[in-house]
Each structure stands twice: as C-alpha cells, then as structure tokens.
Amino acid sequence: MLTQHEYETNELFLEHSKAPRPDKVHIGLVQLSTDHSIEADLNRLIGSSAMIFSNRVYYSSSMTKEALAEISQGITKSASLIATGLPMDVMAFGCTSASIVIGNDKIRELLTVDNPGIPATNPWMGALAAFEHLRAKRVSIFSPYPTEVNYPLYQQLVAEGFTVPTIGALRIEKDTDITTVSFESMLEGARRILEHSPTDALFMSCTNLRALEHIEKIEAELGVPIVTSTQAMYWHAMTLVGKQPKIEGFGQLLAG
Template sequence: METEIPALLRAREMVAPERFTFHSSRMRMKHVTKEELAKMDADSDRCAAELSDAGVDVMGYACLVAIMSMGHGYHRKSAERLGQVTRDNGMPAEVITSAGALVEGLQAMGAKKIAVVAPYMKPLTEMVVDYIRSEGFEVVDYRALEIQNNLEVAAHDPMNLPGIVAGMDTAEADVIVLSACVQMPSLPAVTTVEAQSGKPVLTAAVATTWSMLKALDLPTRVPGGGALLSGAY
C-alpha cells in the first residue's frame, strides 16, 4: 500500500494535472496467520477514525487476505462499517478495500476465468481462492508462495513473478492476478507478464488504485499500471 499505490499515483502525475498526498495508519501484524489477521481487522476502525481526522478524500484498506479471511462478501460489510466511522467523526470519506477493488476490477474487465499468484501459506491462499470463486469467478490455476513473515512478503523480488507465471496453466485465463496482496511487490513485472503471457494482468495494488481514482471521479489512465489502468475502464 505504502509503496506501489503512491508509485502509481506519482506516475499518473506525469500525465495528468491532479496531485496527491498520502496518509497512513497502520494495523499491527507480523505473521500472516488467520489469528493475527482477525486481530488486525478488529483494529481497522481505529485506523479509519485516525485517517478521517486528516480530512482525506478516500481511504484504502490494504490487506486483501484480512478481509477475505473474515468470510464471503466481507469487503462490503467492512467498507460500509469503516465509512460509517468516518461519518460519525464528521469527516466522511469513501472507503475502498483491496479485496473489493480486486473483485470490482475483474468485473470491469469482464473476466470470467482467472489465474492467481499469492504470497500466503497454502491454507490462506485457498481461502482467498474460495472467496474469489464465491464472487462468481473461475480460478483456473493458482500459486501459493508460502511466505508467512510479513516483511519477507514485502521483500519478495517482483521479477521472480514472470517465471512463476510461466510455470502456471494460464491458457484459459481471461486475466492473470499477479499479486493477490498489496504487500507483495509486483508493479515492475506487470508489463513484462502482460507481454510474456499475452493476457491482461491485474494486481491488488493496481485494482485499489483504480478504485480510488473511480471514487475520486478521476480518469483511470496510469502509465505502467497494466490493462485496468489503461484508461479503458
């Protein structure tokens, strides 16, 4: 969230007049386990209240797996609850979740079948895949990189991703989800994997940026952001 989304919006500043500021409030988590994710999600109300004090226009809840581990459709409940926190504070802001953004981005692209790369341990990855399927998509193949330490997720080399995708069965996929996690870097590999696979590529960070721009009623063309940020959607 704090690296790739600012990078995307800075890239947009090269081709559009709007300028952005970035504000963060952090939920604590060290290991990506279901127990820590539940504790983290419980802390999200505090973060929404803190950020609303700054009068921000839009908020992004970064952790996709925290939302998806709370049960099918939870991204809708979370966004509504956190939006209410901002309204109760007298500083209303639109709330975007990376989980909801991924679903909505795939819908906007007309995707039916997708392939997914995720950094999580296999049980959590399967939970993410199940959540995505519950939203009406067919997951034709997926890879769990099984990185449990949150800082190690952030340190994963994004240029490993083209090789990982090359080893997957993506022939029937409409879209490749290159990183189902805003923490795992993927932005430098988006255009490479699109060229390598001949498929449109989406990431959690790209989808969240797209949803934020939509919430701000701004054009969604961002250089280097792949198909969803081409301006076509």
C-alpha cells in the same frame, strides 16, 4: 529581554485569507505496520490527480486467518487519526488477505465510522471490480500466501461467479518476507500458472508484493491482463469518486 506584556504589544499581527483545499482526490489509507511496499507503489500512481493521507494499523506479520482477523480491532482507530480536520473523498484499507478474511462490508464499516457516507475500498474489493471491468471470467492467482489463506480467496472468487483455473502459491508465512520476492520469481511463477491452464486475467495478490513496477513486462510476456492489489485498489478508489484513471506503464487496467 522583553516581558511577555511588552512582547505582546510589539508583536505585529498579520491577516491571512484561506486557500482552497487542493483540487485532487484525497484518499485516506489505513495500511499495515508490516507493509514495506504500498506507499512507494501508490506514489508511482497518484501523479497530479490524487493525494494519499495514511496511518498504520498493527499486524503481527503472521499469515494466519486468526492474525489477519485481529487486524480489524485497530482499523477504526487508525482511520480516525488520518489528517485530522481534512475531509477525505474516499477511504482505503491496504491489505488484500485481511480484507478477504474480515470481509469487504465489515472493512467498509470500520473505515467509515467517523466518515459516514463516503466510499471505501480495499485491494480485494478493487480486484473483484477490476475483473468485472476487464470482462475476465477465468481468473488465475499468483499468491504469496499459505494454503489456509489461499482457500478463502478461492472460495470467495468462486462465490462471486468467477472460474479459478489455477492458484500458484509461494506459501510464505510472514508478511514482511513477501516484500523480498524477486521479479524473476514472479515472472517464472506467472509463466507456470498460465502454462497450467488458460486464463483471462492473472491476479498477483498482496500489497507487499512488489509487482506493480513489473506489470507491463509480465503482461508483454504472457499476453493477459495482470491485476495487482495496489493497482486495483487505486483504480477502484478513483473510479468510486468518478475519476477514471488513465496511466501508462502499469498494465491494461490503468491504461484505459
């Protein structure tokens, strides 16, 4: 066996040139420790146009305003550990209900402490922008949340100038249970909501709700645009960097 000195004199030194950063939109994502759906859904959407670099932040899974507000304590630390040394084009926080409770401006601030000046989004910010883009004034809600989370959602929609004809709520108490909601339950709930009052768009809230793959089926059945949390967040992230996405199979918002 060679000594270290002998090894060093025999090691073949190779030179290398630097390849450019991949020519894709780099999205830095902070997602919840309890989210079982957002990664798979984003992988369905990004195609060859974007790359997702993510980290997780702790969440107890309890669907209360207090538990959702506590998530804010870990967002900046989580964001700082995303792909160290690789610049992001846009930052994203993957929780709708926490964004409503914490606030869009605060979320943006927490996400960009180490990346000042770059754009940031979240599912709630993306949804509001999507409603404007779709020219939807009357927005009904399919919500998996309990009432104490639904009421702030309603308040903020109204404050933004939207009419909210109906909010249908599953009143699920744990975030990890939201991912188990079946397509049949989503479709039947959406039917009931639209039967109750006419609407311009239906927002199916929560990144953990596995609605993305069913958007086109629900739109075809109900005849109104369906906006989901992950779909809206991705659409908004891309538009913030000037890359209007056009993807077939995931609803009117992404179809261009």
